[in-house]
Ligand code: DCP
């Protein structure tokens with residue numbers, strides 16, 4: 529059946545939330561990420577700042593060099609989380625088939641809901657208006673018959689955009705665009721495709737599937753389908769979300785194993801707590817490290833049995849960390865941990881094992897206390913070390929980079 533999918537993405541999200549709260553920041557080059565004398569990168573740059581060449585991920589020192597007059601602010605994750613929740617609540621009024629992708633981005637399956645608003649175009653205008661009136665934020669919306677085309681459309685329409693790709697035009701819409709615009713094409717894929725003389729989505733769509741598979745394996749087939757504007761992925765409401773992760777960038781690169789482990793424990797507890805809150809168990813644990821030179825690795829381990837305890841997440845993460853931190857490695861800039869392959873808790877065989885049962889009870893007790901008194905009300909032995917490094921708040925430790933599970 530023909531579907532109508534929307535991709536809604538807020539413009540310059542972190543910065544726009546700051547501008548909504550503080551009129552003095554409006555219309556100016558603004559950067560959220562921290563003071564320019566600090567290590568770290570731009571998390572979000574206002575469109576005024578982008579005119580000077582600033583973009584997310586750029587080191588703050590470079591941003592300062594390019595645009596010294598920009599206003600650099602630290603930002604506050606709790607403000608963005610609140611704005612995000614209100615954004616998602618507005619969207620949910622338009623269709624129950626809502627899939628948040630990150631704090632400021634969501635897919636909406638609008639099939640059948642258009643007529644309430646007159647047309648799909650008017651529905652999108654109404655969404656943009658509510659977001660503007662209630663949140664003082666700007667949303668860009670792409671409309672198409674599938675996710676991948678809707679996402680490319682919203683991106684292309686930015687800022688304050690609205691772009692509808694008519695059914696039947698998916699492929700011709702994508703064809704002239706550079707391959708980097710296609711979701712799934714990262715820097716590495718782009719380089720390989722470039723080496724093959726493929727620089728537009730159109731050229732990618734007429735490549736032989738065999739060649740694509742030989743370079744990219746199974747994802748070659750997905751790329752090929754996306755390039756042709758074919759994407760059967762459903763809009764999946766959150767309970768079906770596939771992974772949970774947390775990560776943080778250190779103020780200074782570090783080789784200190786106890787600090788790495790303490791941070792891993794803390795991040796793992798946050799992941800575990802969300803996992804339990806969602807009533808899920810995970811089969812896969814992934815460690816992420818970024819080294820001083822920005823090379824980034826992820827290492828995953830599949831558990832023999834799905835789990836949602838902090839201890840399992842931490843133990844698996846530590847094992848992966850130990851294996852990774854062999855001698856001669858560079859200092860670590862960022863550490864992260866995540867779980868994926870989420871399943872409904874089945875009948876638990878290991879519940880016969882009383883130690884597993886005790887662990888489970890302990891986790892539940894901790895969750896209850898934290899819910900009542902804040903995340904740092906209880907600190908497990910290992911995370912105590914973090915107290916001197918990151919100031920704890922009710923929200924948890926103020927980590928440098930809020931993590932987004934994308
Ligand atoms: N973010 C971050 N670090 C990054 C990228 C993004 O912390 N490397 C945060 C800040 C952004 C938010 O996530 O405001 C949303 O990311 P987007 O990629 O959607 O970027 P923006 O919303 O800032 O800009 P755009 O208007 O291009 O969507």
Ligand code: CA
Pocket residue numbers: 537538539540541632
């Ligand atoms: Ca955005």
